[in-house]
Amino acid sequence: MAATADQTLRAVASDETAVDGEGQAAFDRIIEQDSRIEPRDWMPDKYRKSLTRQISQHAHSEIIGMQPEGNWITRAPSLKRKAILMAKVQDEAGHGLYLYSAAETLGTTRDEMMQQLIDGKAKYSSIFNYPARTWADMGAIGWLVDGAAICNQVPLCRASYGPYGRAMVRICKEESFHQRQGFEILLELSNGTPAQKQMAQDAVDRTYAPALMMFGPPDGDSPNSVQSMKWNVKRFSNDELRQRFVDMIVPQAEVLGLTLPDPDLKWNEERGHYDFGELDWDEFKEVLAGRGPCNTQRLERRRAAHEDGAWVREAAKAYAARTAGRQSTELIGA
Ligand SMILES: [Fe+2]
């Protein structure tokens, strides 16, 4: 049977002896056809580096993001809330694992990526450098932070790099549960006592702007986005995604009976979207540069957890080596 055009293309892209020119042409055609690049395919160095950076930063964000919520597990107001929050935090650990695995297929080991994180050389989402002050922050984080993550990540399910896109499919399903649980926490508080409603409002006031900044700087200030869109990794620009998010949360805030802290927020009939005010990009840059309210604390905690876990990694390695030894003896014996 004759090979399909796609199979031929992939054979060229996977051929390790193919000169770069042929590999590049095959890569370009795969991108043009909106098909997928797989780990064994030839890919430009810049694509590999950019994807490694993006996926590892994403993995770091999932892992660091466990901290603000993990701190609230023991203080959750009921057994049911503890169980839900614990499940959510565990999901985030799982997201980190899928993503580190996806990034490893590009040739950087998980150990290297973890080292970059604890050395302070890698970035992660700036939102996790803000403190979670009250129980209501668990609601605001779920609703707004996981909500922003969904807007960002649903289009990534179609990212051109196969392992990344496939990891995102399951992650998005779980993020959807996370957003609903956050919304439900806020709904209950909002319908509670005046003090509870105020607590919910304060948490939303604190989280709103940092959540909008999760989409990254404005398009004019985001040079990497253009290339990422050409590679079919990113499908919408930062500003498009931010707009989509604002349009989604305004009606949800109305259901919650809470307000969003932006006096410029209003429906624009002509555009068919909500207008919203300018964000404080100086603050964003400060937090990204490591000078946010919790940067030091988050990294110290991550470093300590890594050191505390050293014996587990050693034990797992020793066990794997022993099991491998036993299996080969069994094979020889057979
Ligand atoms: Fe997540």
Ligand SMILES: [Fe+2]
């Ligand atoms: Fe989440």
